Amino acid sequence: MSILVTGGAGFIGSNFVLDWLAHHNEPVVTLDKLTYAGNLDNLASLQDDPRHDFVQGDIADQDAMLRLLQAHQPRALINFAAETHVDRSIADPGSFVQANIVGTFHLLEAARHYWTALDGSAKTDFRFLHVSTDEVYGSLAAGDPPFTEQTCYAPNSPYSASKAASDHLVRAYHQTYGLPVLTSNCSNNYGPLQFPEKLIPLVIHNAFAGKPLPIYGDGLQRRDWLYVGDHCDAIRRMLEAGVPGATYNVGGWNERTNLEVVHGLCTLLDELSPRADGHSYATQIVHVTDRPGHDRRYAVDATLLQRELGWIPAETFDSGIRKTVRWYLDHPQWVARITSGAYRQPPAGCAQAETA
Template sequence: MTILVTGGAGFIGANFVLDWLAQADEPVINLDKLTYAGNLENLSRLEGDKRHIFVQGDIADSQLLERLLVEHKPRAILNFAAESHVDRSIHGPEEFIETNVVGTFRLLEAVRAYWKSLASDAQQAFRFLHVSTDEVYGSLAKDDPAFSESHQYEPNSPYSASKAASDHLVRAYHHTYGLPVLTTNCSNNYGPYHFPEKLIPLMIVNALAGKALPVYGDGQQIRDWLYVKDHCSAIRRVLEAGAVGEVYNVGGWNEKPNLDIVHTVCSLLDELRPRADGELYNTQITYVTDRPGHDRRYAIDARKLERELGWKPAETFDSGIRKTVQWYLDNQGWVSNIQSGAYREWVEKNYAGRTA
């Protein structure tokens, strides 16, 4: 028995592969294009592990997909592969359409052909699990109920629109062709191996480097925060027992404004790695112009996943964020290695011209 993971060198995908092989001996075929956020160093502890077979490639490469499926005969596909940063989608939406829409389409086509070739019992056992985001649902007002699985799709960025399109394709392949699919829509993840363009790792990295901590607008944009290892356990549970064709929202029950997150990170760094000059890290906070179309609030109602499959997050935000900050303090080499010229150029491009 084997599973195929796409995007398994990225933040969530790498954490999933590591957790999977820490708990089971079932081999993983790991397909990743290794774009800027895909990093084999995330998987360094698996070097020499015969259960992990890494293949560099694109989910839009139909011939490669066909070869991998025929050769390895996986019982399940888990699709983590995606362009996932809203700011990058604003600056360059085409890559998001190519990967998240065209790539998902070609993956589905390859998987459909493979699935149809299987014997009846193998077809019944097969699963295609598509990992998506709460951003497809749009933005909530302060007092609106949290996103449920039946919430209307109202994506507001090129990123979320491309993920919404991929979700619709997955649904269509189930209803039209009978492909046994599962979809998860998660809230904001945080934890080890998070590429430092996103809020929490950016704040940690900039704080330690003595740089400004840029907060968009008034910093009151609310997100539900989910520790990445809790997300991985939810995906394993959905793969194991989820009902075919169903959607499951995965959240951490941690709604917090961005500004509160930044202050929490600063306080933990004050405790764990105080500044040499004795000043507090929150003196580095700088308010900058908000990004276009910034959604005000996301909130996930994860009761279906708890009710039907018995899953709940193991980490509170307090425990998860402490583990995250400590991981970055303990892994400064990893941070240094990914801060390439391309990363620096991106940071400069995104924050240039944003008035304080």
């Protein structure tokens, strides 16, 4: 028995792989294309773990994906592989269409052919879990209720549109072919190992580097923040007991404006690692021109996941953000390898195992 994790060298994927092997002895095959956001440093602690195999490959390579499935015979495939940064999708929408739509299509095709050839309980028990985002639902007004699984899709960026399309493909493969799929739509994740182009790690890195802490527009855009460890726990629970064909929203019940998040980070950094000159990191905050089509508010109702599968987040925003800041303070070498570009080369003793 094993599971296959695609996009497993990225932020959420690598946290999931590490979390899985901390809770299970079941082997993991991790696949990642190793684009700019794929980082083998994230998996360095598993280099000598016999339960883990790393494979460099692209989910859009359907033949390679089918060979990988047939070789390892996983009982589940968890798909984290995606381009995810909204700003990058505005600058280069084509790469998001290729990775998130075309890639998901080819991965589904490989999974369908693999699953169709299975027999007995192996076929019945197989799961294809597709990890998506709350951004597919669009933007909420200030007084609107949070997104539920019945909220109509209304994506507003090339990123969210490409993820919405991938969600529809996953649903169609269940409805048309019977492929036993699960879809999760999660809120904004934060935590260890997040690439420093996203708000929280960017603020932490820029604060220590003496750089401006940029906030788009007035900073009053609201997000529901989900600690990545809680997200991993929710995915494990979905694999255990999720109903094939179902979609589950995963949220942290932690709405904050971007301005609140940045000011809170500055206060925490002032406490844990004060500036040498005695000033607050908040003096580095600058407001920059808002990005096009910036969604004003996301909020996720995770009641279904709680009611049907018994999942609730363990972390509040205050506890999760303290753990996150502490991790970045304790791992300066990880951050340094990102900012220097050295992470694009495998760390010492962490060569890739094979290529799909």
